[in-house]
Amino acid sequence: MSARGGYASTAARYGRRVTPVVVLNGGSSSGKTSIARSLQRLLGPTWMTLGVDDLVRALPGGDEVDDLIRAQQDRDGPEGAQGSIEFGPDGSVTVSEDFRRAEAAWYAGLAVIGRCGTGLILDEVFLGGGSSQKRLAAALSGLPVVWVGVHCTPEVAAARERGRPDRVVGMARLQAERVHEGVIYDLVVETTATSAADCASAIASHLTALEG
Numbered sequence: 001m002s003a004r005g006g007y008a009s010t011a012a013r014y015g016r017r018v019t020p021v022v023v024l025n026g027g028s029s030s031g032k033t034s035i036a037r038s039l040q041r042l043l044g045p046t047w048m049t050l051g052v053d054d055l056v057r058a059l060p061g062g063d064e065v066d067d068l069i070r071a072q073q074d075r076d077g078p079e080g081a082q083g084s085i086e087f088g089p090d091g092s093v094t095v096s097e098d099f100r101r102a103e104a105a106w107y108a109g110l111a112v113i114g115r116c117g118t119g120l121i122l123d124e125v126f127l128g129g130g131s132s133q134k135r136l137a138a139a140l141s142g143l144p145v146v147w148v149g150v151h152c153t154p155e156v157a158a159a160r161e162r163g164r165p166d167r168v169v170g171m172a173r174l175q176a177e178r179v180h181e182g183v184i185y186d187l188v189v190e191t192t193a194t195s196a197a198d199c200a201s202a203i204a205s206h207l208t209a210l211e212g
C-alpha cells in the first residue's frame with residue numbers, strides 16, 4: 001500500500017478519469033477547513049468536505065464538545081472527558097478504543113462516498129502521524145487518494161488559536177509538527193504566510209496536472 005502517487009496508479013489501472021479523495025492533514029489552526037472551503041469552490045458543486053470534527057460531533061456528547069473545550073480553557077475543572085475522547089489542559093487529545101471502533105465505521109462510510117466519484121475532501125488531524133495515515137489509507141484502499149500536508153509554524157498556529165474561542169489553548173502548538181511525523185504526502189502547502197485561497201489553488205493545479 002503506497003500513499004504516494006495513489007491517484008496516478010489508480011487512474012492508470014482503470015484507464016479512465018477518476019475522482020481522487022483529497023486528504024488534508026494538519027494540526028489545529030493550520031488552516032485545513034479554510035483551504036477545504038476554498039477548494040470546494042474551485043472544484044465544483046458536488047465536492048463534499050467531511051472530517052474528524054464531524055465524527056467527534058456525531059458521537060455521544062458531541063453536541064457539548066464546545067462547552068467542554070471552553071471548560072478546559074478555564075483550567076479549573078477535571079480533564080475534559082467526552083466518553084471516547086479526552087482533552088487535556090495542555091491541549092493534548094486522547095482517544096479511546098471505542099473512538100477507534102467508531103472511527104473505523106466512519107472511515108468505511110467515507111470510502112463509500114469516495115467510490116461514488118462526486119468528490120470528497122477530508123479534513124483530518126493525524127494524532128498518530130504515519131500510523132493514523134495507514135489506518136485511513138487501508139480504509140480508502142482501491143480509491144485514488146491525494147495526500148496533502150497542511151503545514152504552519154507552531155508560533156503562527158498558536159497565534160491563530162488565541163483568536164478562536166472554541167479551541168483548547170496549546171493544541172495548535174502541540175500538534176503543529178507532531179501530526180506530520182511519518183506521513184507521506186503527494187503535496188505540501190504552507191499556510192504560515194500563504195492565504196487559504198492560494199493553497200487551494202495549488203492543490204487544484206495539482207489535481208488538474210494528474211488528470212492530464
Ligand SMILES: Nc1ncnc2c1ncn2[C@@H]1O[C@H](COP(=O)(O)OP(=O)(O)OP(=O)(O)O)[C@@H](O)[C@H]1O
Pocket residue numbers: 026027028029030031032033034035053125160163164167191192194195196
Ligand atoms: N492561510 C491562512 N492565513 C491566515 N489565517 C488563516 C489561514 N488559514 C486559516 N486561517 C485562520 O486560522 C484560523 C483557523 O483556521 P481553520 O479553521 O481553517 O483551521 P483548521 O486547521 O481547520 O483548524 P481546526 O483543526 O482546529 O479546526 C481561522 O481563524 C482562520 O481564519
